[in-house]
Amino acid sequence: MNPIFFRRDLCTSTSQLLQFSSTMSPKLTQQEEGKVVPDYILDKCAKHPHKVFLTQPMGGDAVKNWTFAEFLSESKKMAAHIASLDLPVPSQIAIMSKNCAWWLMADLAVMMTGHVGVPIYPTLTAETTKFTLEHSEAKLLFVGKLDDHPWQEMKKGIPEGMACISFPLCPEGLEYDKWDELIGKNEEIKEVKKRTPEEMATIIYTSGSTGVPKGVMLSFKNMTDPTFGLINQIHVTEKDRYLSYLPISHGMERWIGECVPFVTGMHVFYAEKLSTFVQDLGRCKPTLFLSVPRLWTKFQQGVFKKMEPAKLDKLLKIPVVSWLVKKKLLKALGLQDVRYAGSGSAPLPPDLLAWYRNLGLELLEGYGMTENFNYSHMTKPGRGRVGYVGEPNTGVVQRIAEDGELQVQTPGMMMGYYKNEEATKETITEDGWLRTGDKGELDDIGRLKITGRTKEIFKTSKGKYVAPAPIENQYISHPRVELACVGGRGQPAAHAIVLLGEDATKAVVDGGEKDAIEKEMEELLKKVNDGLDEHEKLQFIAIVNEEWLPENGFVTPTNKIKRSKIEEEHDQFLEEWYASKKKVIWHKW
Template structure:
């Protein structure tokens, strides 16, 4: 797809806001305790210019790769801009990777310099960084990183700001984003400046964003979604960004930001709901919401307590939301919008439109996006945000596109009469039972996750007579999983859930049983990718030794 060269690039926007709004605050960064640091557009640009001077002084090759290993913070955004200003390519790394993967990505990308910023588990990844790697620390880095490597603030103080205002070209390589890597070595997705700004500008305009909006940045900037929906849109429109300090301070950080647009994942939406219901039982809340006048005050109080009282656009991604949770928030006045995208198109693909939400669907194509379903049911997309290809992998790049330039997503789907897309599963996730019948797990999982005690579901059953489901309990229920009260409730409710779900399925898809697992599937224990997607192969391997015993038990509900 031809790039629109009329859209200003990130550096052009930085120069624009530096000149026209120098004293306006762009970023607000918690520094620990009650200390908060504000970055005006002028300060942001000055620090970016000084860091760019330093990077240029290292005499790196013209297209050098510079890595960013950090949780979201002001330094992350400034590092990205400084790398581009110096003429280089940024390579973000997830702040939850293990040492082996860090090492592989740094080697594959040929990264020359690495910014090591805010991290929760430095010890897990430090062995993956070559001893001779040129690294930069920040005021938010782990203490031993700050001791070992030069600090951002010191570098900025010692280097003069770059006087010229370099620009890049729309068709130039801007960044290499390594995919989550649910299996094997992550692939390096090459994105041009033109693709990145087309996505950012398109999303900002489609959602009516302006310089007066506010967002809290906490989903990983190393992932394309936060990069396009937060970094690119904020630069495009010049609105204010806030950052979160930690999970413990998240509510305070959210209340400080009072965002007008808030994007989250199902786990956090569920956590918010559990917090509200913990203070105001659901039956009482239901009664209050039916009383005219009182319902308005209750909704306002709940949303204000969550820091969401100014939100006009709320979205969720990474996994499907149940109809129950969508309806619960809708009653509070928040219409949760779901979307769809991939690293390969910079997540610029689909989003639900207010007033046009259909539960189970991921939305309509964003401006400039074309969609179609192939003869074998695969979703194929052509987007302004489409990648240049996989770094150093021309054969895999060629395999990923059709002859006429559509991206093969690997997802199966359907399109309704209003153009809304429904994901019905992954092409590679479909498995065959011992009866020779094929089962698509995703639609069944989406039905099971509607139970309030269930957070994640993995449907399996390769070469078994019927499928079964592994259930991971929600964060609130999991600690109480062995109490008689919870056991009795689940033993009563889950068979009814199986029955109701099976009634909607073809006979060969009927679940024989469900297993309540004792584990919590997390990024840290490698059950989930850094973007919270299940690693099916890891999950199925974890429990495969028990599967035959589960079938032999002939129970509807099994507690691991």
């Protein structure tokens, strides 16, 4: 919804939103009976040994490329080392790193030796790191590219005595076995273990917005079928280029940034860090691009800083000039070659969608969750409807339960939660449907609209129900707002606790623009309220001056708000806030 480099991550909830645009339909990789994701990458490596597969920034202007042959050779050498450890087959092997080439090589090595991969988010607390490693019974841990602050916290959660291997670009000073040294001393593994569709491939731990994380068990079939579903729907081929920077430890990027490249052989580029993102984007010139609402908004703001919106609108209405302006803008954004553009974590506002569509990027929404490997709904070109997340993908069946909950059956539906039969029974109905936890509505052609989370809906003291998520989405669509939490259980009216974005915070602290931003927030409050039913209208916005981070428990690793933590932290101030009768409240500024 916290990607690795941005405050909000693409795949963010158990409910995740994607958006895609469209064109082109070249020859696609065909799914073959009994074959699974690792089989296809082995085929690609054999067919195109000298073609570049991965491009990794190494600091400064330096990059390192891997051909398919080089990628497979390193993977097989690491597989040989894993095999030499004589771990019980299958064992769980964890990977804790930001996206990088070694992530994919390590995961393929795990697959080739018959083991199960366990991604670890690169921004967990020590407590959650420890829980994930111990609960998954991981026997080995790869430690890779990590920022210093999260690493200082996360290393406290690594169980004493756990065997660890460090990637290049890992934090300095690690005394673990080093990837390059192990690769240098091992020959390639002679026999690659054949994986079957029914075997467990991975355990992905949910971000845990309520309670402890749950380990979603996914089979190779759960990963392979959705991969082909996506490839066929958006026509991915080996000619595509993709910039991987959203957290591969989450299901969405694992699907798009690992499984799809393994099957199609498309060229994957990695981003180095936030400050080099434009450079990384320019290097890749992606044909497929996924991002988050905040970045799409920042792209637009960057354009507006160079050209007034009114002037740009005029230019875009002049036929010949319009084509040149669009071409120049997309090139400046690094998106000139994009065929499919995506966004996630929350809906993009209609005016922003229209703005990008006017530039030639039609963003189409979709929906999925970790428990079905993100394979559920997607908008079809020309059939989009604002506020709706698309129609069921091929092989997906949907229904709305009596209580309004969306339930689905999909090829990606999990095997269950690891060592948690009770939660599995709660999530999968007796007749085999996955409970999404989302309330939904269907229109006359089956398009899905998400209306809220079943467990998040609350009553005010007036006895009326309020669904917070759709209201929060309207607030975080505003360029000044980073995150928002709508509450008001048992109160006379609902309210919003809001975290400003970085630029807005600087404008208040350093630019003396507090009054101007307060006026903007009052206007936002009115605008949102005007579109709500009377019982849903918010009484005030409380702008807090604090950090909401995974490390302090206010958000999940994917930057999804932890509602209970935010409400608990601010409950003591509610009486004062409601009594003040102010529309905008500045808390601890």
